Amino acid sequence: MKINSLLIALGLSALFLSCSDGSPAAHEKKALALIPEPVQLERGQGSFTFNENTRFVVKDNSHGPVANLLANKFMGAAGFVLSTVSETPESNYVLLTTDQGMAREAYSLAVTPNHIKITAGSYPSLVHGIQTLRQLLPAEIEMRNAPETTQWTVPSLTIEDHPRYPWRGLMLDVSRHFFDKEYIKESIDRMALFKLNVLHLHLVDDQGWRLEIKKYPKLTEVGAFRVDQEEKHWNARNTNQPGDSATYGGFYTQDDIREIVAYAQMHGISVMPEIEMPAHVTSAVAAYPEYSCKGTPVAVPSGGIWPITDIYCAGKESTFAFLEDVMMETMTLFPFEYIHVGGDEATKTNWETCPDCQRRMREEGLANTEELQSYFIKRMERFLSSKGRTLVGWDEILEGGLPAGATVMSWRGIQGGWEASKEGHDVIMTPGTVYLNHYQGEPDYEPIAFGGYEPLNKVYAFDPVVDSMSVAQKEHVLGSQANLWSEYVTNNEESEYMLFPRVTALSEGLWTPKEKKDWAAYAAKIPALFERLEAMNVTYARSAYAVTAKSKLTETGGIAVSLANEFPESSIRYALNEAPLTKESPIYTAPLKLEGTTTVKAAVFENGEIVGDTLVKHFNFHKAVGATVQYDPIYSKRYQGTGADNLVNVFRGSKNFHDGQWQAWLEDDALLTLDLGRPKTFSSVAVGAMENQGSGIYYPTGIKVMVSEDGKTFREVGRLERPHQDNGFVNLETFKVIFDELTAQYIKVEVTNLAHPPTGGSCFIFLDEVLVE
Ligand code: ACM
Ligand code: ZN
Numbered sequence: 001m002k003i004n005s006l007l008i009a010l011g012l013s014a015l016f017l018s019c020s021d022g023s024p025a026a027h028e029k030k031a032l033a034l035i036p037e038p039v040q041l042e043r044g045q046g047s048f049t050f051n052e053n054t055r056f057v058v059k060d061n062s063h064g065p066v067a068n069l070l071a072n073k074f075m076g077a078a079g080f081v082l083s084t085v086s087e088t089p090e091s092n093y094v095l096l097t098t099d100q101g102m103a104r105e106a107y108s109l110a111v112t113p114n115h116i117k118i119t120a121g122s123y124p125s126l127v128h129g130i131q132t133l134r135q136l137l138p139a140e141i142e143m144r145n146a147p148e149t150t151q152w153t154v155p156s157l158t159i160e161d162h163p164r165y166p167w168r169g170l171m172l173d174v175s176r177h178f179f180d181k182e183y184i185k186e187s188i189d190r191m192a193l194f195k196l197n198v199l200h201l202h203l204v205d206d207q208g209w210r211l212e213i214k215k216y217p218k219l220t221e222v223g224a225f226r227v228d229q230e231e232k233h234w235n236a237r238n239t240n241q242p243g244d245s246a247t248y249g250g251f252y253t254q255d256d257i258r259e260i261v262a263y264a265q266m267h268g269i270s271v272m273p274e275i276e277m278p279a280h281v282t283s284a285v286a287a288y289p290e291y292s293c294k295g296t297p298v299a300v301p302s303g304g305i306w307p308i309t310d311i312y313c314a315g316k317e318s319t320f321a322f323l324e325d326v327m328m329e330t331m332t333l334f335p336f337e338y339i340h341v342g343g344d345e346a347t348k349t350n351w352e353t354c355p356d357c358q359r360r361m362r363e364e365g366l367a368n369t370e371e372l373q374s375y376f377i378k379r380m381e382r383f384l385s386s387k388g389r390t391l392v393g394w395d396e397i398l399e400g401g402l403p404a405g406a407t408v409m410s411w412r413g414i415q416g417g418w419e420a421s422k423e424g425h426d427v428i429m430t431p432g433t434v435y436l437n438h439y440q441g442e443p444d445y446e447p448i449a450f451g452g453y454e455p456l457n458k459v460y461a462f463d464p465v466v467d468s469m470s471v472a473q474k475e476h477v478l479g480s481q482a483n484l485w486s487e488y489v490t491n492n493e494e495s496e497y498m499l500f501p502r503v504t505a506l507s508e509g510l511w512t513p514k515e516k517k518d519w520a521a522y523a524a525k526i527p528a529l530f531e532r533l534e535a536m537n538v539t540y541a542r543s544a545y546a547v548t549a550k551s552k553l554t555e556t557g558g559i560a561v562s563l564a565n566e567f568p569e570s571s572i573r574y575a576l577n578e579a580p581l582t583k584e585s586p587i588y589t590a591p592l593k594l595e596g597t598t599t600v601k602a603a604v605f606e607n608g609e610i611v612g613d614t615l616v617k618h619f620n621f622h623k624a625v626g627a628t629v630q631y632d633p634i635y636s637k638r639y640q641g642t643g644a645d646n647l648v649n650v651f652r653g654s655k656n657f658h659d660g661q662w663q664a665w666l667e668d669d670a671l672l673t674l675d676l677g678r679p680k681t682f683s684s685v686a687v688g689a690m691e692n693q694g695s696g697i698y699y700p701t702g703i704k705v706m707v708s709e710d711g712k713t714f715r716e717v718g719r720l721e722r723p724h725q726d727n728g729f730v731n732l733e734t735f736k737v738i739f740d741e742l743t744a745q746y747i748k749v750e751v752t753n754l755a756h757p758p759t760g761g762s763c764f765i766f767l768d769e770v771l772v773e
Contacts, residue, residue, distance in 0.1 A: 044156030124268030169481025233728025237303030276342030315356025374400030441543030545612025
């Protein structure tokens with residue numbers, strides 16, 4: 001991509017803004033790459049340079065920790081011990097001060113050659129100011145032992161800044177996989193750098209309870225550990241029995257939590273605990289089965305369970321006594337106003353038959369189990385609000401009636417949030433777009449992820465308010481947060497990879513005024529962002545630089561392949577067949593016209609180097625390309641691929657079943673009749689298929705091939721049987737039926753659907769191509 005020319009363009013516009021007041025020439029000005037982009041920024045003359053004599057000046061001792069945040073970076077990178085004083089020296093200082101007249105999260109930053117001054121509305125906004133200063137320093141500030149020649153220079157400027165939304169969060173799921181205290185603290189430092197201000201810890205789920213509760217020690221003794229089946233796919237792990245050796249897990253002691261919360265406070269960040277209820281609590285039921293309806297002992301599951309039926313009993317008073325005790329200890333540890341109680345995905349079949357739950361429904365006049373869930377959450381809401389706290393829940397808490405003071409976190413799209421804001425409730429919008437456990441690039445090129453597809457530009461474009469909201473509704477939208485569910489995120493590096501750079505795109509989207517939000521300008525900052533992340537030793541994804549390909553059949557029986565990537569202007573080079581892909585390869589400018597079997601390689605180049613993954617696509621011009629295909633029955637409305645030509649268009653599907661290249665049949669077998677247009681000679685017919693059993697997609701169990709000369713009388717020439725095998729991973733395979741060479745114009749392919757898997761439900765078959773050779 002033309003990052004350099006964009007950088008120059010931005011630098012020039014800054015020059016035009018400031019030239020009139022006599023600032024230096026463009027070549028003296030390095031473009032700034034602040035993320036999030038500030039509200040107002042004006043460049044000045046000259047610069048300020050830190051050295052070992054630079055002092056932080058604070059007039060209020062409680063601001064000392066803000067100075068330390070940057071002083072600690074200097075200690076690590078430069079070995080300077082920058083001390084904090086209360087008297088303002090003549091020069092060479094950074095003054096931190098608050099102004100009660102400013103909005104709570106607003107700050108201003110003025111850099112002159114003589115000194116730097118940060119003025120802010122509160123402690124957290126003072127942190128915003130210091131983090132902006134951190135980003136203005138060279139990336140080496142992030143290093144341990146930076147090169148001695150580093151100039152610690154910051155350009156003269158003034159910034160006036162404040163956020164667009166007050167809630168700019170990050171949720172870490174520490175239940176599905178446990179992340180230790182050190183990683184949480186590193187994450188807090190990174191959140192602060194990008195001005196995110198709420199850390200949501202998903203402390204409870206089926207697969208692990210992660211918070212020490214003194215009154216209920218088994219929650220962590222039992223609930224925090226599970227049988228280690230990490231080598232198996234999440235959804236293909238065996239059911240454990242109570243008492244099985246449980247070695248995978250961990251939890252935060254109350255001291256750990258106090259340390260995390262204090263560290264977050266120092267960084268101007270609030271920590272919101274999530275204590276799930278009534279479902280997603282198998283770990284708690286494993287520890288204390290008496291709080292479930294059946295009271296039957298269970299083990300902590302090692303992987304996915306669905307549906308979630310073993311939930312807290314809503315009838316027994318003891319359940320509420322237990323939860324109130326848990327909440328009391330939780331509130332002592334987490335001073336933040338907001339407490340998340342989950343509320344999502346409860347399958348209430350046990351409530352239908354449990355005598356205690358049924359009695360509760362009669363006594364309370366509840367018509368159904370939705371209303372019983374509403375009773376449950378309302379009761380917790382009254383408890384929390386009596387302690388001065390605000391309950392947050394996933395949008396399921398709307399069902400059966402929303403508690404008066406609740407804030408809704410809308411995850412099943414934004415509809416729940418839309419409705420709750422209509423009812424006058426505050427909402428936080430976290431639809432799939434900000435589910436950073438979803439793929440950020442083509443699944444074929446990415447580590448295994450949850451599914452979905454939320455590339456960088458989509459996350460950047462996300463706005464938690466929509467035009468269909470009234471002004472009053474919009475005011476109830478507090479903001480959004482990145483949710484990183486960790487079924488497939490097993491360690492720190494994988495977590496960082498999913499978060500970066502996407503979380504920085506969300507941060508800009510939630511902070512920067514709508515008028516200043518600009519994908520091309522953000523894209524221009526990515527090289528500087530990556531340089532800083534590297535200095536910080538953060539693993540990040542280059543997926544945004546990946547090239548994607550699309551193709552169309554042409555009139556002449558060939559295909560036209562178009563290449564693209566996420567950036568508005570990028571330099572894609574390509575090579576065909578055996579030719580190596582180098583900086584001398586042709587630049588892609590228009591769709592590539594292919595008339596025969598070809599391998600296309602393509603990548604984004606910058607400064608003569610490949611910056612992302614190299615796309616390698618093989619286009620096989622087999623003998624059915626362009627054939628007419630009749631379907632019996634027709635493919636699913638939901639998965640139509642490219643329509644009539646999908647199975648004979650050369651172009652293959654990816655592991656993303658939403659990529660528009662797959663046709664699907666639910667439960668039905670697919671009978672495909674191909675007319676090749678004229679008699680052709682061939683000796684195999686192959687069918688491209690996907691398996692993604694977690695999403696209900698199974699390989700065919702059989703493929704039968706029949707041919708005909710006249711299109712009326714068909715004879716079988718070969719078949720293939722493939723009995724069902726359990727497999728949690730997503731795979732692609734081309735199943736080939738081989739026979740003696742023959743000549744025919746018509747082919748019938750019967751593709752057999754497993755229809756119903758052993759685990760119950762229905763099966764899809766997904767097909768992308770029928771290859772005749
Ligand atoms: C959720 O993703 N179940 C809130
Ligand atoms: Zn019950």
